[in-house]
Structures are given as C-alpha cells and as structure tokens.
Amino acid sequence: MEALRESTFVIGSDRLAWPSGRLGPGCVVVANGRIEQVREGEGWRQWAEDRPTVVSSGIVTPGLVDTHVHGGAGCLIASEDGAEGRRAVDFHHHRGTTALFASVATAEPTRVLARLRAASELCREGLIEGIHLEALFLSQEQRGAHPVEHLRDPDPGLLEDLLEAGGGFIKMVTLAPERSGALDAIDLLVGRGVRVAIGHTAADPSVVDQAVGRGATIATHLYNAMRPIHHRVPGPIPSLLLDPQVVVELIADGVHLSPEAVRMAVRAVGESRFMLITDASAAAGLPDGTHDVGHRVVEVENGMARIVVNGMPGAVAGSTATLSLCVANAIGMGVQPEAAILAATGTPARTHGLADCGALRVGARADLVLFDDDLLVDGVMRSGVWLSRPGHTASWSADEGT
Numbered sequence: 001m002e003a004l005r006e007s008t009f010v011i012g013s014d015r016l017a018w019p020s021g022r023l024g025p026g027c028v029v030v031a032n033g034r035i036e037q038v039r040e041g042e043g044w045r046q047w048a049e050d051r052p053t054v055v056s057s058g059i060v061t062p063g064l065v066d067t068h069v070h071g072g073a074g075c076l077i078a079s080e081d082g083a084e085g086r087r088a089v090d091f092h093h094h095r096g097t098t099a100l101f102a103s104v105a106t107a108e109p110t111r112v113l114a115r116l117r118a119a120s121e122l123c124r125e126g127l128i129e130g131i132h133l134e135a136l137f138l139s140q141e142q143r144g145a146h147p148v149e150h151l152r153d154p155d156p157g158l159l160e161d162l163l164e165a166g167g168g169f170i171k172m173v174t175l176a177p178e179r180s181g182a183l184d185a186i187d188l189l190v191g192r193g194v195r196v197a198i199g200h201t202a203a204d205p206s207v208v209d210q211a212v213g214r215g216a217t218i219a220t221h222l223y224n225a226m227r228p229i230h231h232r233v234p235g236p237i238p239s240l241l242l243d244p245q246v247v248v249e250l251i252a253d254g255v256h257l258s259p260e261a262v263r264m265a266v267r268a269v270g271e272s273r274f275m276l277i278t279d280a281s282a283a284a285g286l287p288d289g290t291h292d293v294g295h296r297v298v299e300v301e302n303g304m305a306r307i308v309v310n311g312m313p314g315a316v317a318g319s320t321a322t323l324s325l326c327v328a329n330a331i332g333m334g335v336q337p338e339a340a341i342l343a344a345t346g347t348p349a350r351t352h353g354l355a356d357c358g359a360l361r362v363g364a365r366a367d368l369v370l371f372d373d374d375l376l377v378d379g380v381m382r383s384g385v386w387l388s389r390p391g392h393t394a395s396w397s398a399d400e401g402t
C-alpha cells in the first residue's frame with residue numbers, strides 16, 4: 001500500500017458521481033484541498049480499507065454550482081456591506097452550493113456599480129466564482145421584479161463602466177436582445193470574454209436567432225420573465241429550446257415552474273443543455289412573513305417571495321430555494337438523478353468555463369456534497385474543509401455569524 005500523507009483521506013460511496021457524470025461505486029482521495037485521485041468501480045472499498053475513509057450510504061456529488069443567485073439568509077451577496085455579502089455566501093456554501101455567482105439586479109446605476117465593486121471583492125477573496133449582471137438592459141414588458149424606472153437600452157459607455165466596476169469578474173450579462181443597441185452590446189461583451197444570456201425578454205424568434213448568431217449562449221431562467229409561447233406568436237422560448245448553442249437555466253424550486261414545464265424543457269434540450277439555478281433572493285432561508293431585504297420589502301408565503309408594492313404583494317422576486325433543494329425537486333418532477341446532478345454541477349461549470357469545480361476530477365478543488373437517501377444534504381466540503389460534517393448536518397440559524 002502506498003503511503004498517504006497525513007492530511008489525505010478518502011470519501012467513498014456506491015453512488016459517487018464519476019467524472020463522466022454517471023453515478024457508480026467509487027471514491028475520491030482528498031489531499032491539500034484538492035482531489036488527488038478518483039477510483040471508479042467496486043474495488044474501492046477494499047482499496048480504502050486501511051485508509052482514513054468517510055463512507056456515504058447516499059450519493060456523493062461534486063459541490064453544487066449556482067450561477068444565478070442574488071442572496072440568502074436576509075442578505076444580498078453583492079451588498080455594499082461586505083459582512084452582509086459574506087453571510088449570504090456562507091448560507092449557500094453550508095447548504096452544498098460551493099461555487100456561485102453573485103447576481104446583481106436592477107437598481108439605480110450608481111447602486112449597481114457599487115454592488116459590482118462589492119461583489120468583485122468577494123471574488124478576489126475566493127469566496128465566489130464570478131458575477132452575473134442581471135440589470136438595466138431588460139424588457140419593460142418582462143421586467144418581473146425589476147423596477148421599471150431604471151430599465152434602459154444598452155449603452156456602450158455605461159457598459160464599460162459596469163465591466164470596470166466588476167473588476168474583470170463579470171462572467172455573464174443578461175439582456176433583452178430586442179432592445180435598441182443590444183446586438184452591439186453582445187459584440188462588446190463577447191469580445192471581453194463575457195457570456196451573454198437572453199432573458200427578461202419579449203423577443204421574437206428572428207431576434208433570438210440574431211442574438212445567438214452574435215454569440216449569446218444562455219437563456220436566463222427559461223419561461224420566467226419571457227413572453228409565453230403562443231402557437232402563432234411563439235416568442236423567445238421555442239427558439240431557445242431548439243438552438244443547440246443555447247444552454248437554458250431552469251428554476252426547479254417547485255414555485256416558478258410546473259413539473260410539466262420542466263420535463264418539456266429537459267426533453268427538448270437533452271441532458272447537457274440545461275442548468276439548475278435558484279435565482280435565490282435575500283429572502284432564501286427566511287421564514288414566512290414580511291421582510292425588509294436589499295432595500296426592498298418582500299413578503300414570503302409558503303416559500304414564494306413577492307415584492308410588496310403599495311402594501312400589496314406584486315411580482316415574484318426570485319426564489320427562496322437552495323440549489324440542493326432544486327436538485328431534489330427536479331428529480332421529484334421526473335428528471336433522472338444523473339441529469340439533475342449534472343445540471344447543477346458539470347453543465348454550469350462547462351458553460352461558464354469554471355475549470356476548478358463541477359466535477360470530481362483529479363486536480364479540481366475538493367468540493368463535495370453528500371446527499372442522504374431522501375436527497376437531503378448530509379455533508380458539505382469546500383476546498384477540502386468540511387463545512388458541515390456527514391451525520392452532523394448543521395442546522396443553520398439567521399443568528400449564526402460567519
């Protein structure tokens with residue numbers, strides 16, 4: 001038996017996500033915060049016998065990757081108050097989302113710029129993997145919870161300012177391609193290596209085709225905040241489903257999409273062209289009631305968060321979900337477990353060029369989630385450190401600091 005260093009240990013299961021995305025028996029060897037070995041096949045138990053080993057009776061997956069998430073635990077990730085941002089990140093990390101983007105929503109441009117600067121600081125610290133700008137250049141008709149008075153056509157000068165405030169960490173920009181100047185904005189963003197997502201849009205198929213032709217590759221929360229399908233006036237959804245260059249986001253929180261809508265999309269795009277995202281708002285993890293979060297009042301009822309306008313609950317304001325819950329929900333809706341896991345790990349990592357996460361692969365950061373048989377999170381590791389230990393899943397409270 002070759003010697004293993006002291007900091008080295010083994011995590012194994014009969015249902016481990018292999019680098020191919022298949023679930024099968026196997027184990028990973030973690031050393032110095034990285035995955036040092038991956039062993040596939042029945043022989044892993046025998047091999048691991050004399051080594052320090054955590055054996056999971058459930059499913060072991062890569063750490064989950066959520067590329068569309070605004071906040072959690074009452075906090076915005078991109079809050080100008082850095083401590084608040086860290087609390088939101090901590091909330092998601094502890095629930096299995098070990099890689100995430102800070103999504104920055106529409107507000108006054110000066111506030112958007114300040115939030116981008118704040119989020120870039122979290123990127124520099126290695127707490128999050130990037131920034132998703134979902135602000136300003138969206139459709140008025142399909143604005144969802146975005147305040148209409150700040151929506152506008154893409155402007156190259158403002159776009160440059162936004163990219164600069166993001167400090168090189170903006171990985172994705174959502175825009176409505178039908179807005180004047182949007183196609184030129186796509187050229188500018190693609191030229192800087194930024195992924196362009198089509199969303200909050202009422203575009204017709206020809207505009208979607210043009211946007212994809214210029215380099216847009218993602219559909220932001222497909223179906224939600226998009227003009228719905230009509231058989232003669234199809235809107236953007238059928239084109240986004242059919243185009244092999246587009247990867248679609250789905251919010252499988254059980255609130256935003258019906259099981260049929262999820263199954264229809266998955267059937268249309270196949271296993272590797274959809275990503276599960278939460279679009280979680282700051283209200284994720286908060287109990288039912290009225291909350292003042294991120295300078296907005298939100299009412300949460302049965303897991304649905306709505307912005308409150310003139311005292312009345314209005315548009316749905318993101319989800320209150322965690323990505324692990326969305327994985328479990330998607331499986332409950334009829335998505336195959338391997339496909340659901342891939343859609344929350346390997347596919348977002350591949351789509352966004354995140355080489356260090358998304359797969360249990362030699363050399364990758366040691367990010368892992370252990371799911372129990374009820375698909376509840378039973379252990380989370382990030383960079384080789386247990387954030388919650390198997391069998392001791394921490395119950396997290398809003399009072400808990402980082």
Ligand SMILES: [Zn+2]
Pocket residue numbers: 068069070103134279318
């Ligand atoms: Zn969003």
